[in-house]
Amino acid sequence: MSQVKSIAGRGIPLTGNDIDTDRIIPARFLRCVTFDGLGAQVFADDRAQTQGQHAFDQPQYQGATLLVVNRNFGCGSSREHAPQAIAKWGIKALIGESFAEIFFGNCVAMGVPCVTAAPADVQRLQSWLTELPQDPIKLDLEALEVYFGHNAAPVFMSEGVRNMFLNGTWDACGQLVAQIEQVRQTANRLPYVSWGQSASM
Amino acid sequence: MSQGTLFDKVWDVHTVGTLPSGQTQLFIGLHLIHEVTSPQAFAMLRDRGLKVMFPERTVATADHIVPTENQARPFADVLAEEMMQAIEKNCKDNGITFHNIGSGNQGVVHVIAPEQGLTQPGMTIACGDSHTSTHGAFGAIAFGIGTSQVRDILASQTLALSKLKVRKIEVNGKLPKGVYAKDVILHVIRTLGVTGGVGYAYEFAGTTFEQMSMEERMTVCNMAIEGGARCGYVNPDAVTFEYLKGRDFAPKGTDWDKAVSWWQSLSSDANAQYDDVVIFDAAEIAPTVTWGITPGQGIGVNQQVPTTDSMPEGDRVLAEEAYRYMDLAPGQAIAGTKIDVCFIGSCTNGRISDLREAAKVAQGRQVAEGVKAFVVPGSERVKQQAEAEGLDKIFEAAGFEWREAGCSMCLAMNPDKLQGRQISASSSNRNFKGRQGSSSGRTLLMSPAMVAAAAVQGSVSDVRELL
Structure with missing residues (x-):
C-alpha cells in the first residue's frame, strides 16, 4: 500500500454547500456491479443543467487532481460510488470547509485524503483557482499546508487519519484480518453471539 | 468526552x-x-x-x-x-x-x-x-x-x-394530534441543521420517545443521518422487549431472560456524561414539511417559506438555490402547494403503522384529479399484514396504487420515478435535487398521513383538519 505525503497538481474549484452524493453520482448510475466507468458520469445532472459551465466540464480544469469544495460536501447516501466517481475522473485529494462523515471515511478507505481549511482560506483558494486555473498547487500532509502561488494556508486532518496516509496504512483491511484471533475472542465474550439468533440458526 | x-x-x-x-x-x-x-x-x-x-x-x-x-x-x-x-x-x-x-x-x-x-x-x-x-x-x-x-x-x-461524541436530544411531552415521529425528526433537523450532528451519535431521550412505538422510534433514528449524525439510538426499554419477544431471531427460553437483563444493563446511566444536550418541547412541534433541497429546510405546514433575512448568513446561498429549484418564493405559504405525485413508503415510513395512519386519512376519500398516488409497503411481511387488515382495499378504493415491497421512489433506482418538473409529497427521507429520478423533479418530505392528506386534497394540506 502506498504512502500519501503530498499531492501536487492543478486544482478545480466547486462552489456550494451541502453538495450531496445523489448530485455527485445520481442513483441511476448505481445500476452496475463494478465502479468502472463512473468517472464519466460524475455530477451528470448538474453538468447537463449547467450546459458546459460546470467546473468539471470547463476546459481549464481538465486534468486537475485537487478538488476544492465548501461546507458539508458528500452528505446523504453512503454510496462509495460518489468518491469513486470523483477519483476516477482524476481527483487525488479534496480540500474543503467540511465533509460529511461517511463520505470522508469512504475517501480514507480509498486512499484519497480530505483535509479541511478555514472557510476564508477555502474561498481564497477557490478564487485563486478561478483566476489562475493552470498554476499548480500542492497539498502537503506532512506540513499540513496547502500552497498556491506564493501563498500558503493551514489545513487540518485528525492525527490518526493523517498517520494512515503518511505511513501508507489507509487500507485497513489487511490489519483487520491480521487480528483474527482477537476478533474471535471479542465475539466469544459477546452474549448475543451464542444466543442462537444469527441468520443461519 | x-x-x-x-x-x-x-x-x-x-x-x-x-x-x-x-x-x-x-x-x-x-x-x-x-x-x-x-x-x-x-x-x-x-x-x-x-x-x-x-x-x-x-x-x-x-x-x-x-x-x-x-x-x-x-x-x-x-x-x-x-x-x-x-x-x-x-x-x-x-x-x-x-x-x-x-x-x-x-x-x-x-x-x-x-x-x-x-x-x-x-x-x-x-x-x-x-x-x-x-x-x-x-x-x-x-x-x-x-x-x-x-x-x-x-x-x-x-x-x-474513530469513536463518536454523544449528544443527548431530549424531547418531552405528548405529541399533539396529527403530529408524528416524522415531524419530530424533521423538527430536530430543521433546528440543529444538516451538519449539526457531524461527529456525533444522537441519543434520543425524554418522555416523547419513551411513549413512541418501536416503529416510530425507527422513523426518528432513520433520519439521524439527515442531521449529519451517522448513528442515532434510543435506550432499550419494555417497549423494545415487547416488540422483540417471539420474533424469528429473538433469543428464546432462558436466553430471553439473560438477554433482557443484559440489554437493561446497557442503557445510559442516570448520571451518564454527554458531550452535548439539547432539549425540545413536543408541544411546539407541528406537522412539518420541507420546502427546499435539504432535509433541514423544513417548516410547519401553516408557515411560510422563510425569507433569507430570517436565516443565518451561511444558509442564504443554499436558500436562494432552493427557491429557484423548487420554484417557491420566500414568504409563500407552503400549504396549498399543488402536488403531482404522492409516495408512501421507504425505510423511513414504509412500516405497518405508517400505512395504517395513511389509510385512516385515505379512507372514504378520493385521490384528487391529476394526482398519481402509490403505496409501497416496506417489506413482503408488511404487505401481507396490510392486506390482512384490508388496508390495500382502502387505498385502492381511494385511488392509490398498491405495489410490491422495495425502496421504490425514495431514490428511484427502479422504474418508479418523477417525470420532468413534477413535485411529489413523499414519506421518504431526502429532498435532494434529482433524488426521485428526474433531474429537475421536486420533493416535499412529510409524514405518511400528511402525504395521504396531500393526495386527497391535491395540494399540501394540514392533516389535522382531516382527522
Whole structure:
C-alpha cells in the first residue's frame, strides 16, 4: 500500500454547500456491479443543467487532481460510488470547509485524503483557482499546508487519519484480518453471539 | 468526552483493539447487505484472495432496484437483473442468507431486519446504506458504511473507526394530534441543521420517545443521518422487549431472560456524561414539511417559506438555490402547494403503522384529479399484514396504487420515478435535487398521513383538519 505525503497538481474549484452524493453520482448510475466507468458520469445532472459551465466540464480544469469544495460536501447516501466517481475522473485529494462523515471515511478507505481549511482560506483558494486555473498547487500532509502561488494556508486532518496516509496504512483491511484471533475472542465474550439468533440458526 | 452512555458501553464491549493509527477495531455483530453496495466488495475480496470470515453474521436482501409492479425475472432492466444475479451468486458462493423476492421475507433492509428480530439491543450493526441508523431504535449502535468497509466486514467482521461524541436530544411531552415521529425528526433537523450532528451519535431521550412505538422510534433514528449524525439510538426499554419477544431471531427460553437483563444493563446511566444536550418541547412541534433541497429546510405546514433575512448568513446561498429549484418564493405559504405525485413508503415510513395512519386519512376519500398516488409497503411481511387488515382495499378504493415491497421512489433506482418538473409529497427521507429520478423533479418530505392528506386534497394540506 502506498504512502500519501503530498499531492501536487492543478486544482478545480466547486462552489456550494451541502453538495450531496445523489448530485455527485445520481442513483441511476448505481445500476452496475463494478465502479468502472463512473468517472464519466460524475455530477451528470448538474453538468447537463449547467450546459458546459460546470467546473468539471470547463476546459481549464481538465486534468486537475485537487478538488476544492465548501461546507458539508458528500452528505446523504453512503454510496462509495460518489468518491469513486470523483477519483476516477482524476481527483487525488479534496480540500474543503467540511465533509460529511461517511463520505470522508469512504475517501480514507480509498486512499484519497480530505483535509479541511478555514472557510476564508477555502474561498481564497477557490478564487485563486478561478483566476489562475493552470498554476499548480500542492497539498502537503506532512506540513499540513496547502500552497498556491506564493501563498500558503493551514489545513487540518485528525492525527490518526493523517498517520494512515503518511505511513501508507489507509487500507485497513489487511490489519483487520491480521487480528483474527482477537476478533474471535471479542465475539466469544459477546452474549448475543451464542444466543442462537444469527441468520443461519 | 461521553461516559456511561449506551454508546460508550456498546462501543467498549465490541472493541477488539486499537490499531496503529489510533482508530478502534470494532466488532460488527450484524452486517446487512443489499444489491447496490455489495458486488464491488465481493470483487475486492476475490481480488485479495480473502474469504467471508463470519458468513452467519451477514444477512442479505434486494431492495433498491426491485420493480414494484412487475417483478417477473429476468427484470426488464438488464442492469438491475445483472445486479440481482450478482447478489444471488455472491450469497450462494459465500454461504450468506439471502431473502429473495417472493420468499415472504424480502423488503427494505431496514424494515426486514427489525421485523425478523435480527436487530437487537446492544449490537453493533453496519450496512452499506446511510439509513442503517434506523436500527439504533433498539439501542444498537448502527451506522452506514461504504463499499470498501463492506469488504472489511466480510473479511474480518470488524471495522476501523474513530469513536463518536454523544449528544443527548431530549424531547418531552405528548405529541399533539396529527403530529408524528416524522415531524419530530424533521423538527430536530430543521433546528440543529444538516451538519449539526457531524461527529456525533444522537441519543434520543425524554418522555416523547419513551411513549413512541418501536416503529416510530425507527422513523426518528432513520433520519439521524439527515442531521449529519451517522448513528442515532434510543435506550432499550419494555417497549423494545415487547416488540422483540417471539420474533424469528429473538433469543428464546432462558436466553430471553439473560438477554433482557443484559440489554437493561446497557442503557445510559442516570448520571451518564454527554458531550452535548439539547432539549425540545413536543408541544411546539407541528406537522412539518420541507420546502427546499435539504432535509433541514423544513417548516410547519401553516408557515411560510422563510425569507433569507430570517436565516443565518451561511444558509442564504443554499436558500436562494432552493427557491429557484423548487420554484417557491420566500414568504409563500407552503400549504396549498399543488402536488403531482404522492409516495408512501421507504425505510423511513414504509412500516405497518405508517400505512395504517395513511389509510385512516385515505379512507372514504378520493385521490384528487391529476394526482398519481402509490403505496409501497416496506417489506413482503408488511404487505401481507396490510392486506390482512384490508388496508390495500382502502387505498385502492381511494385511488392509490398498491405495489410490491422495495425502496421504490425514495431514490428511484427502479422504474418508479418523477417525470420532468413534477413535485411529489413523499414519506421518504431526502429532498435532494434529482433524488426521485428526474433531474429537475421536486420533493416535499412529510409524514405518511400528511402525504395521504396531500393526495386527497391535491395540494399540501394540514392533516389535522382531516382527522
